[in-house]
Amino acid sequence: MEGIKHKPHTNTCQECRIAHLCLPANLNKQQMRGIEQLQFNSKILNPGDHLCHQGEKHEHLYLLRSGMLKSYFNKENGDEFVMQFHLPPELFGWEGIDDEQLSFSIVALDYSNVCEVPLSQLKEINTKHPEIQMQIFKLINQTVRKNNIAMLRTTAEQKVSTFILLLSKHYRTLGHPQYLCQLTMTHQDIANYLRIAPETISRVLHNLQHQGLIKVTRKKIVINNIEKLHYLSNGIKT
Amino acid sequence: MEGIKHKPHTNTCQECRIAHLCLPANLNKQQMRGIEQLQFNSKILNPGDHLCHQGEKHEHLYLLRSGMLKSYFNKENGDEFVMQFHLPPELFGWEGIDDEQLSFSIVALDYSNVCEVPLSQLKEINTKHPEIQMQIFKLINQTVRKNNIAMLRTTAEQKVSTFILLLSKHYRTLGHPQYLCQLTMTHQDIANYLRIAPETISRVLHNLQHQGLIKVTRKKIVINNIEKLHYLSNGIKT
DNA sequence: CGAGCGTTTGAGACAATTCAAGAGATGTGG
DNA sequence: CCACATCTCTTGAATTGTCTCAAACGCTCG
Numbered sequence: 250m251e252g253i254k255h256k257p258h259t260n261t262c263q264e265c266r267i268a269h270l271c272l273p274a275n276l277n278k279q280q281m282r283g284i285e286q287l288q289f290n291s292k293i294l295n296p297g298d299h300l301c302h303q304g305e306k307h308e309h310l311y312l313l314r315s316g317m318l319k320s321y322f323n324k325e326n327g328d329e330f331v332m333q334f335h336l337p338p339e340l341f342g343w344e345g346i347d348d349e350q351l352s353f354s355i356v357a358l359d360y361s362n363v364c365e366v367p368l369s370q371l372k373e374i375n376t377k378h379p380e381i382q383m384q385i386f387k388l389i390n391q392t393v394r395k396n397n398i399a400m401l402r403t404t405a406e407q408k409v410s411t412f413i414l415l416l417s418k419h420y421r422t423l424g425h426p427q428y429l430c431q432l433t434m435t436h437q438d439i440a441n442y443l444r445i446a447p448e449t450i451s452r453v454l455h456n457l458q459h460q461g462l463i464k465v466t467r468k469k470i471v472i473n474n475i476e477k478l479h480y481l482s483n484g485i486k487t
Numbered sequence: 488m489e490g491i492k493h494k495p496h497t498n499t500c501q502e503c504r505i506a507h508l509c510l511p512a513n514l515n516k517q518q519m520r521g522i523e524q525l526q527f528n529s530k531i532l533n534p535g536d537h538l539c540h541q542g543e544k545h546e547h548l549y550l551l552r553s554g555m556l557k558s559y560f561n562k563e564n565g566d567e568f569v570m571q572f573h574l575p576p577e578l579f580g581w582e583g584i585d586d587e588q589l590s591f592s593i594v595a596l597d598y599s600n601v602c603e604v605p606l607s608q609l610k611e612i613n614t615k616h617p618e619i620q621m622q623i624f625k626l627i628n629q630t631v632r633k634n635n636i637a638m639l640r641t642t643a644e645q646k647v648s649t650f651i652l653l654l655s656k657h658y659r660t661l662g663h664p665q666y667l668c669q670l671t672m673t674h675q676d677i678a679n680y681l682r683i684a685p686e687t688i689s690r691v692l693h694n695l696q697h698q699g700l701i702k703v704t705r706k707k708i709v710i711n712n713i714e715k716l717h718y719l720s721n722g723i724k725t
Numbered sequence: 726c727g728a729g730c731g732t733t734t735g736a737g738a739c740a741a742t743t744c745a746a747g748a749g750a751t752g753t754g755g
Numbered sequence: 756c757c758a759c760a761t762c763t764c765t766t767g768a769a770t771t772g773t774c775t776c777a778a779a780c781g782c783t784c785g
Contacts, residue, residue: 341749344628346621346625347625371621372620373618375613375617376614377742379613379614382613383584383609386581387584387762389581389627390583391585400639401682404773405772405773436732437731437732444641445773445774446773446774448732448734449772455733466574467782485564636760643740674763674764683762684743686765687740689765689766690765690766693765705750
């Protein structure tokens, strides 16, 4: 799987379908015309393809246009540590930006399209389009919030139900009904990310299904009672 | 306590003692001369004073020059939720920057000195000094990392020992020996932040003392074996 | 089809929480 | 300066939740 070649090609922000959710979000039409020179390489990744590897030189920020990614690193003892799942539109690759080397690897979980912003170009972008700074703030902020969402919960049930809701929201933006949710990653990865045991994921899903809130078929989850799932995820008892 | 008036006064980055750790970190001497116009109000806070309140208009970024702060918000059910403890030099106030209103309050735990950067001024700063963008990235990154440090740990012992090490590092930068650590916040606040029960904090501290790693006197902790504490905090068994 | 991985399920062990009571510290007003 | 009320912290006992270990099952892919 990994062997398949990336097909880099160039994209201008002007013709990008999700520019309004991305760096140029705050630009008006006139300013948009001024960014003809804003164009970046974008990469198509197949599931299992790596975008970058731990230890490589840190030279890009990335913008996820579509698909789903996982960033992780290997601890000294060899254990994998899942940092994040990336969902579009997401700005990532800024973690550890003060380091020369990348402290993490990023792998595609789904067919994905990623836009590369060279760090070397960032200052220039910033000078020409200072409005973009605020948008970068917002994008970073969304990422931080997304991660807090699942990890700050205390019980396994809260964590898992929050995670399901997060994913289902993503699938809704893809046009699927929001009560549908596809687990593209393994239970192991989710468990690692949420800092719980993989067996616990299994048990919680079983419980949620038993309560009639969801229906699990393989890696597909249908949400029957999204309202109650929200309650659970926020620790509100009914 | 809360009633005591803030004493705002103006600071230029040029004369600031910690400018090299703050926004102008990457500027050379020539560029530093160019930032005479960079000056911000700074506030002195007494313990218990609020810097800002949930619901107010979101109009500043803040830079903590000295002291210690806590940011938190109140959930619908009235429960307090501790988001972060801020240690200098830290850039904060960018969480929820896409919202009009502040989603959190910030209170001083110690005598603190905070520099205010108006959001309205940010674009201008950015245009004149694009080098600062990268420094903002770095500062945000440090904050995210600091929070991950304690929260990604799995056991209560790991969380608490990581937290102690974090604080002790802070006190070292103040000139205290690094094996000294003052808890300016209540166990309740720490517990809330680390998502564990306050009783557990008490028990873990008791255990660590029993193992001879620390000595607890009231809110003062003396670290006897910092190396082993590091092992514990990283989950390495000895 | 068989190998290998991921998932499910159960039983026992362990960690952390909850609840409750008491000790210690802090602040206030007389 | 003391007495009282209020917080915070400590400690114990019972309970709950999650983890670990182990075994079996089910997919997927060559």
